Amino acid sequence: MKVQVLASTKIGYCMPKEEALLFSGRAAGICYLPDTIDKLFSEPEEKTLKRANANVASGHHSVFGHATYNFILEDVPKILAMILNNEKVYTTSEKSARYTVMKSEDSEEKKLYEKWIEIFKKRIFEEYPKFDEKRVKKLAQENARYLISIFTPSTSMEYTVNFEQLNYIIGWSKDYINNEENNDFSIKLKDVLKDFLENLPDIEVEGLTSEMKGRSFSLFARRPRNEEFGENYSVNYMASFAELAQAQRHRTLSYEMNMNYGKYSYYIPPIIRKTELEKEWLKDISSLEKNFPQGMMVMINERGTIENFVLKCTERLCGAAQLEIMEGTFEILEKYKKAVENNSVLSEYLKPYTKGARCTFPGWKCTSPCIFGPKDAVNRII
Numbered sequence: 001m002k003v004q005v006l007a008s009t010k011i012g013y014c015m016p017k018e019e020a021l022l023f024s025g026r027a028a029g030i031c032y033l034p035d036t037i038d039k040l041f042s043e044p045e046e047k048t049l050k051r052a053n054a055n056v057a058s059g060h061h062s063v064f065g066h067a068t069y070n071f072i073l074e075d076v077p078k079i080l081a082m083i084l085n086n087e088k089v090y091t092t093s094e095k096s097a098r099y100t101v102m103k104s105e106d107s108e109e110k111k112l113y114e115k116w117i118e119i120f121k122k123r124i125f126e127e128y129p130k131f132d133e134k135r136v137k138k139l140a141q142e143n144a145r146y147l148i149s150i151f152t153p154s155t156s157m158e159y160t161v162n163f164e165q166l167n168y169i170i171g172w173s174k175d176y177i178n179n180e181e182n183n184d185f186s187i188k189l190k191d192v193l194k195d196f197l198e199n200l201p202d203i204e205v206e207g208l209t210s211e212m213k214g215r216s217f218s219l220f221a222r223r224p225r226n227e228e229f230g231e232n233y234s235v236n237y238m239a240s241f242a243e244l245a246q247a248q249r250h251r252t253l254s255y256e257m258n259m260n261y262g263k264y265s266y267y268i269p270p271i272i273r274k275t276e277l278e279k280e281w282l283k284d285i286s287s288l289e290k291n292f293p294q295g296m297m298v299m300i301n302e303r304g305t306i307e308n309f310v311l312k313c314t315e316r317l318c319g320a321a322q323l324e325i326m327e328g329t330f331e332i333l334e335k336y337k338k339a340v341e342n343n344s345v346l347s348e349y350l351k352p353y354t355k356g357a358r359c360t361f362p363g364w365k366c367t368s369p370c371i372f373g374p375k376d377a378v379n380r381i382i
Contacts, residue, residue: 007067009068015067017204021052021053023067024055024063024066025051025055026040026041027063028052028063056205061208062164064208067163069161069162070158072157072159073158074156076153076155076156078151078154078245080193082241082245083217083219085248090160102148104148108288112285113147116144116147116284117144118140119277120144120272121136123275123277124140127271143382145242146267146293147284147293148294149291151189152291167203171211172210176189188292219255219256220257229335229339230346231346232304233302233303233305233306234303235303236300237331237332238265239297239324239328240295240298241292241294246324250315252304253302256300257300257301259299264286264296264297265297266282267296268281271382310350310353313333314353314358314364317353317357318370319357319371319376320368320370323382333354336350337350356375356377357373
């Protein structure tokens with residue numbers, strides 16, 4: 001066996017698209033390699049570019065996935081991160097809204113965010129007096145961030161994506177800007193996408209689009225989805241933008257969302273449900289309706305295999321997971337279990353994962369046990 005590095009990330013270097021085309025054209029030559037790799041990579045550039053351009057025209061675009069770009073995106077609205085993260089072909093490191101203080105230039109949004117951090121701190125101390133101040137602060141931030149708009153430029157992320165996918169994203173952005181019907185949501189998103197395109201370096205290649213493949217941004221549902229549970233599953237449920245952003249990290253599963261325009265509802269953190277604070281929360285978060293706060297509920301369709309759903313359970317049925325996605329995952333698990341109760345193979349497969357938090361799962365060993373334990377992890381309210 002021989003292993004060699006053909007290329008690698010270099011800090012501070014932005015690969016020109018011409019270089020990415022050459023690299024991809026040489027990769028295309030491997031498919032019909034008549035000689036050695038060394039000979040292929042030393043062929044005349046004209047020959048390589050001719051091959052690359054032929055691949056662009058034919059739609060054989062996978063070879064353009066070998067060249068990659070590492071971006072740092074600062075002051076990014078959450079919705080842009082969600083769109084990019086839903087495409088699966090990427091690596092990202094994103095600033096957490098669960099563990100850091102969010103900033104907003106909207107004075108009302110900022111005021112309500114700060115107000116509810118203090119309210120949540122007080123409620124958490126009341127319900128969990130043994131929690132230390134650092135944990136309480138983190139949990140208060142996690143719940144108050146539901147008030148922050150998905151259009152607020154409040155996050156930063158490193159985003160690594162390949163040359164092919166990047167050109168597809170450019171094409172999908174232009175398509176959305178030019179063809180999506182205008183409404184309160186899409187008008188805001190079009191401005192975000194325009195800003196994104198204006199700040200990208202010149203790496204667009206004419207013809208390197210997914211047009212002939214009929215693809216577009218995968219986040220936005222184009223048709224209704226039926227529910228089904230078997231070896232594969234499809235399930236519809238209401239969840240906040242914040243939960244959807246968490247769920248997208250399960251790249252083996254597929255996610256789509258539908259906006260319920262004009263009939264908005266909002267996530268209510270369990271620690272204030274059925275208390276005098278619930279009405280105040282709904283009044284405050286609904287006052288930010290035009291901002292599209294992260295706590296706004298949307299209809300989500302989730303699809304995948306039963307094995308990959310169990311992997312999601314292994315991540316999310318935990319006292320350290322975001323509470324909303326833990327609740328939602330447990331509800332889907334219960335629904336799945338009931339739907340396959342007459343299928344002995346699938347029923348037996350799911351059974352070991354239906355007893356509580358992941359620390360009850362067969363073979364699971366927790367390296368950093370949560371404060372709740374296996375019993376209270378799935379019954380917590382914070």
